[in-house]
């Protein structure tokens with residue numbers, strides 16, 4: 001095909017039927033092309049097809065399998081309309097073929113030959129409209145996918161900005177200490193005293209190096225799912241907030257045990273940073289941040305449970321329905337409103353689920369709990385995979401007011 005617009009393909013190998021149908025379609029404003037075999041349709045892109053118009057001679061010649069291959073290779077959005085022109089009532093072999101096609105495939109119109117022009121054109125019009133709708137849905141899904149991708153990048157950028165500010169702040173403290181210590185070394189009166197200041201300076205340098213390494217590790221974390229120690233991920237996510245925790249007078253209550261999940265480390269770390277960041281934002285006047293990671297087994301299903309809890313304000317009832325909606329924020333220009341939307345997306349993509357509990361009356365606070373599967377899906381036993389699947393399905397977060 002040279003022309004790039006979608007068209008009907010007509011496969012009618014006997015006599016002049018193909019040509020006649022094509023010219024009828026073209027004269028009614030439809031793009032159409034005549035082919036001699038069903039197999040030659042295989043190499044064409046689904047986006048280029050409006051529908052297949054076949055005669056039963058074409059089907060008898062190429063076999064049912066050729067059609068099945070074409071239909072099974074369709075992308076998910078596609079349900080190609082097929083118009084089968086059949087002489088079934090006169091030829092039993094064709095009648096059998098036609099009923100097999102009708103039973104096996106979904107979007108089939110059987111049209112008895114000889115067929116009136118008007119009837120053929122009205123079937124073509126129905127097929128055309130249903131195919132246009134499929135193409136529209138395909139485009140809408142692609143647009144949605146692109147805008148979701150753009151939003152993920154927006155949140156990543158916002159987070160990168162926050163991390164850069166956090167890192168500058170974190171590095172600044174030991175740098176100041178270093179400057180003071182070097183001044184003291186310079187003015188020391190004896191070697192022992194200078195050595196002591198030198199040792200302290202080396203410790204401050206080690207702190208800077210650790211902060212830099214943590215930040216680099218954050219950005220280099222692999223994106224592909226693999227068996228990952230979530231305890232390590234959680235600790236490194238928390239370490240990015242050390243400065244903020246100190247400034248806000250927020251105490252950490254950390255209980256993490258090594259616990260291995262099958263997940264994308266980079267994504268899960270981002271989800272954890274979102275949850276910890278939100279917990280801190282909820283405690284401007286100080287409080288306690290709880291971080292727990294443990295391996296849990298329920299029946300045969302092994303998973304890692306991560307909880308991020310705060311003693312902040314809690315989430316007001318009227319806010320809860322919108323928590324996971326894109327752009328919903330109560331933080332004005334400081335918030336993106338993408339953190340929880342992205343966090344839930346990440347948890348679901350990694351086969352887990354996300355829950356929260358919150359309470360606005362005293363003692364107020366919020367706990368987000370993330371469950372991640374411990375094993376890759378193909379290693380789950382039959383009995384283990386059932387709860388895993390259920391967990392992904394009912395993963396909409398629910399508010400349990402404690």
Ligand code: ADP
Nearest residue numbers: 278279282314329330335336337338339340366
């Ligand atoms: P953002 O943090 O940019 O506002 P999020 O999607 O991360 O966006 O959060 C959406 C909203 O959910 C926040 O603006 C806040 O109102 C609420 N929220 C999330 N986590 C907590 C929490 N731990 N405590 C109180 N409110 C929270």
Ligand code: MG
Nearest residue numbers: 274278339340
């Ligand atoms: Mg947030």
